[in-house]
Amino acid sequence: MKIVDIHIYGYGQLENVTFSDLENFQVFFGENEAGKSTIMAFIHGILFGFPTKQQSSELRYEPKNGAKYGGKIRIFHEEHGFAVIERVKGKAAGDVKVALDNGTVGGEELLKDLLSNFDKSLFQAIFSFNLHGLQNIHQMKGEDIGKFLFSAGTLGTERLARTEASLQKELDSRFKPGGKKPILNEKFHEIHDLHKELKKAAAKNQEYEQLVEKKLTLQQEMEEITISLQELKEEADKLSEWKKIRSLVQEEKQISKELKEMGDFQFPVRGIERLEQLNQSIRPLKGQMISLQERIDQLKQEILSSQPDLSFLENESVLMSTLDQIPLVEQMMLEKQKCETRLTEMDEKLVLLKEKLHLSINDEEILAINTNIFMKNEVESIAKKGQKLIELQQDLEKRFQEEKDxxxxxEKDVQFAESQILSEKERAILEEQINEGSDKKGLEIEWTTVKDKMKFYQDETKRERSLQQQRWIQFMIFELILLGFTFYSLKSSQWVLFLLGLIGCIMMLIFMTNNFRDSKQEDIRKTLDRLKEKEKKLQEKLQSAEFRDLSYLIEQIKLDDHRRDNLQILNIKLEGQQNQYERVIAKFEDWEKEAREHKKKLVALSSNLRIPEYMAQSHLDEAFELIEQFKLVGREKQHLLERMKQISLEQARIAEEVNFFTNRYLSETNKDLHKIAYLLRNKLKEEHEKYVKCTEKQRKLEDFAADIQQLNREHQQLQFEKEQLFNEAGVEDEQFYYEIGNKAEKKRKLLERLFILQEQLQYSLLNEAERESFLQIHHAEELIAEYNNKALTLKSRLTELQEEQASIKFEIQVLEEGGVYSELLHQFRQKKFELEKEAKTWAVYHVAQDLLANTIEKYKNIHLPKMLAKAEEYLSFLTSGNYQKIHLQRSGTGFLIERKDHTLFEANELSQATTEQVYVSIRFALATTLYENFHFPIMVDDSFVNFDARRTQKVLQLLKKLKKNQIFFFTCHEHLLNSFSKESILQLTKNTIEIHS
Structure with missing residues (x-):
């Protein structure tokens, strides 16, 4: 599980705070009270609920400014994907809402599923790491450190060590072998003393013991009499019950005897009733079958007398198709007349087109001319090309005249500009005069620069001398101090300090000698000398040269430069215009080439179209269009001729088909097609009616056949069921069947009566064996009277014993009230009860200790080796290989740590820092081995403040290796930030939260 975003509505001092796109290794840096612990507690609160008011050990972090209490976090879960967990103030631990990306919304149950049913304490023990665990190590005694480390390796906290110590403390407070103060030891001594005093009192009270013994004897005899009375009462009750049920038992025996005499036989259930029902169903079926057979015979006769002409009906589709074409005959005649008229028009149009073309070729040759789409495109292209060449010729002639002008x-402008510029000789003279004037200005500027540099170096020399004097004074003061320290050491005979002081003085003198060399001032002096010499030379040069006013000369040079620039521009224009003129001439040559190519293509095309060349040059489009029209009209004429031929053939075919049906199915022949069609349609209608009636009768015949077949099956089924009844009864005819049926009915009634008797007898006090024994008794009343007399005698004796027992109790009471024995006996019993109560409490704690020890032993043998292997790997890394193994102690809970030289140490023998490294190794190993399937974020809150820089870097490197878990590292130490990337650091302040850069 990875926490992606955190949004705090209000929690402690944090209000409306958002953290987005949290890294896999996220560092929260801030000063004290910046909110680090608040963020950590907020994550715990959202996942596991806010602390209740009853949990005084945990802060609730309720906002003081009235902000909404709570917030939400967005997580990525390996199984459920992204989810948002929101918790706000509500009942108990707050109201929580969980929303998954797939639309699922839930509450605490869904949250427990996301958290794999972890509770807050277990999560904090395994994945939440703070300074508290390390502080516990500092506060423990030496012998408890090993137990604490073992507890941290099992539960992640010291709870196991605390629980074990608590159980042992409870046991020791109740009992110690040879102890005096524990509760059970005190009780044992008290009971022992009371038992001695009780024996002394019992020796003086012998009469009391005799009375107690006699009381016990009377009690035993009274119990025996009570048992005898109970037995007599039970026997009398049984006899009374027998008097009530004797007639029922005798009837049961009689019925059982009759059933036994009847023996075993089979008969169907409700056999008589079922046989009569079958007979009633069979009789009407036979009548229906006879009636249906008569109707079937009648329908067969009717079908034979009205059979249709099936061959005529089979040709119905062909016949109807032929008859439907008869009206088309007249239409074909009209169409043929129209075709003849259209043909005449086509001939006239062809003559007209041929006259327009005025070609010396026949019609077939014209039709053979190629006028496909490619030829048409070529004609259009050549015609357009000819027009374009004419337009291009006119344009080129116009452009040629313009470019020439x-x-x-x-050229005239260039000639004028060349006459205006200075000659090269005149320009050289002016430039030489100007250069002389420019040298004067340069010398003046250089002389000024040299003077400024001399002034700068003179000021620098003064500053350097002042600083050197200050440093000289400071070094002299230090030298005097060291000399004083050296003389003091010599005087007080502190030779080590004297030697140090002497070395310091010598080093200070060497340093002063090297530092106060005048190398820098010497360099400055040499530089000043060079500058003065240069100044002198420049001044001499300025005084010896002759100079004149340069303004007029410069204006002349500028004017000549301007005219030369204009001449250069005109030359460029001239060159460009010459290029334009030559391009126009080149285009004229290209046009002539294209014109020759166009004429060649035009001649070839006129040959293909069979038209004269003069016509192709001026009227190519019109000639091609007339040829296309001629060919179009010629093709249409061919189509009309073919259509007239098709009409004639179609008329002949229809007449032939009608004659075929007339000769085969009609007795009279007639040349009128419409009358013949009418007769054929009437005959077809009659045959259809015969076919429909015959089909209906055939369908009825099939229905009757199916009905009679169904009745036949029902009749056979009923007969089969009847024979089954006979087979079940084991008879062959109905007479024997009815005899066995009557016998079965009688047996049924006897069984029903027997069942009723058994139902009544099952509530009786007497079981079946007792009822059998009582059948031999004939004088039950006399036995009951005898039992009653014996009971009266026993009751009388019981009354006497009760009176005697009351007398003895009174005498014992008098003795107990008058002596010390009763008091001692009461005290002894009271102390014994208290001892038993405390012993039970001690046993509970002892069992809990045994269970805890067994659980620890099982954990040591099964789960702990895997965790220790990973902890050894981490410890070796943290200590740079100095400590390599962690061994379990053979007895109890604790560890032995093995150094690289194979020396073993108990936990209390290690240094404080090494003990903390062992604890860190065990905690991280616990999260990455035993809980490796739970990828919850590991939160570390400034837990390594006691480590030096090397140990701290080792721990941080180890944290970065835990790739399966997201790491939240909270710290207030700025020097640790260099160990992390800038993107992973969030800086917290008391007022704002910003990204650290």
Whole structure:
């Protein structure tokens, strides 16, 4: 599980705070009271509920400014995907709402499923790591450290060690062998003393013991009499019960005897009734079968007398198709007349088109000319190309004249510009005069620069001398202090300090000698000398040279530069215009080439179209269009001729088909097609009516056959059921069947009566064996009277014994009230009861200790080895291999730590820092082995403040290796931030929360 986002509505000092896109290793850095512990408690509260008011040991972090108490976190779960857990103030631990990305919404049950039913204490013990665990190690005695580490390796906290110590403390407070203060030891001594005093009192009270013995004898005799009275009462009750049920038992015996004499035989259940029902069903079935057979014979005769002409009906589709075509004959005649008229028009149109073309070729040759789409595209292309060449020729002629005029104008401008510029000799003279003037300005600027540098170095020399004097004073003061320290050490005979002081003085002198060399001032002095010499040379040069005013010369050079620039621009324009002129001439040449190609294609195309060349040059489109029209009209004429031929053939076919049906199915022949069609339709209708009637009768015949077949099956089924009844009864005819049926009915009634008797007898006090024995008794009244007399005698004796027992009790009471024995006996019994009560409490704690010891032993043998192997790996890493093994002690709960030289140490023998490293190794191993399937975030809150820098870096490196769990590291130590990437650090302040950079 990974925490992705945190949104705090209000929790402690934090209000409306959001953390987004949390890293796998997230560092929260801030000063004290910046909110680190609050964020950690907030995560615990959202996952497991807010602390209740009864849990005084935990802070509730309720907002003081009225903000909404609670917040939400967004997590990624390996099984359920992304989920949002929101908890706000409500009943008890707050109201929680869980929403999954797939739409599922739930409460505490869904949250427990996401958290694998972890509770808060277990989560904090395994995955929440703070300074508290390490502080416990510092506060423990030496012998308890091993137990604490073992407890941390099992539960993640010291609870196991606390529980074990608590149980032992409870046991020791109740009993110790040879002890005096524990409760059970005190009770044993008290009972022992009371038992001695009780024996002394009993020796003086012999009469009391005799009375007690006699009381016990009387009590035993009274119990025996009570048992005898109970037995007599039970015997009398049984005899009374027998008097009530004797007639029922005798009737039961009689019925059982009759059933035994009847023997075993089979007869169907409700056999007589079922046989009569079958007979009633069979009789009407036979009548129905006879009636249906008569109707079937009648229908067969009717079908034979009205059979249709099936061959005529089979040709119905062909006949109807032929008859439907008869009206088309007249339409075909009309269409044929129209075709003849249209054919005449086509001939006239062809003559007209041929005259327009005025070609010396016949019609077949015209029709053979290729006018497909490719030829048409070529005609259009060549025609467009010819028009385009004419337009291009006109455009080129116009552009040629324009470019020629522009070229002549630019050539005139160039000639004028060349006449305006200075010659090269005149320009060289002016530039030489200007250069001389420029040298003067440069020398003046250089002289000023040299003077500024000299002033800077002179100021720097003054500052350096002042600083050197200050440093010299400081070093002299330090030297004097060291000399004083050296003389003091010599005077007080502290030779080590004297030697140190002497070395310090010598080193200070060497340092002063090296530091106060005048190398820098020497360099500055040399630089000043060079600058002064340069200043002198420049001044001499300025005084010896002759200079004049340069403004006029510069203006002349600028004007010449401007004219030269204009000339250069005009030359460029001239070159461009010449290029344009040449391009127009080149285009003229390209046009002539294209014109020759166009003429060649035009000649080839006129040959293919069989038209003269002059016609192709001026009227190519019109000639091609007329040829297309001629071919179109010619094809249409061919289509009309073919259609007229098809009409004639179709008329002949229809007449032939009608004659076929007339000759085969009609007696009279007639040349009128419409009358013949009418007669054929009437005959078809008559045959259809015969076919329909015959089909209906055939369907009825099939229905009757199915009905009679069904009745036949029912009749056979009823006969089969009747024979089954006979077989079950073991007879062959109905007479024997009825005799056995009567016998079965009688047996049924006897069984019903027997069942009723047994129902009544099952509530009797007497069981079946007792009822059998009582059948031999004939004088039950006399036996009852005898039992009553014996009971009266025993009751009289019991009354006498009760009176004697009351007298003895009174005498014992008098003795107990008058002596010390009764008091001692009461005290002895009271102390014995208290001892038994305390012993039970001691036994409970002892059993709990045994259970805890057995559980620890099982954990040591099964789960602990895997955890210790990982803890050894972590410890070796944290201690750089100095400590490599963690061994279990053979008895009890504790560890032995093995150093790399194979020396074993108990936990209390290790240094404080090494003990903390063992604890850290065990805690991390517990989370990554025994709980490796639970990938909850591990939260560490400044738990390594007592480590030095090397140990701290080792722990941080180990944390970074725990890739399966998200790590939240809370710290207030800024020097640790260099160990993490900037993206993983969130900086917390008391007022705001910002990303650390």
């Amino acid at each position: 522009s070229l002549e104008n630019i």
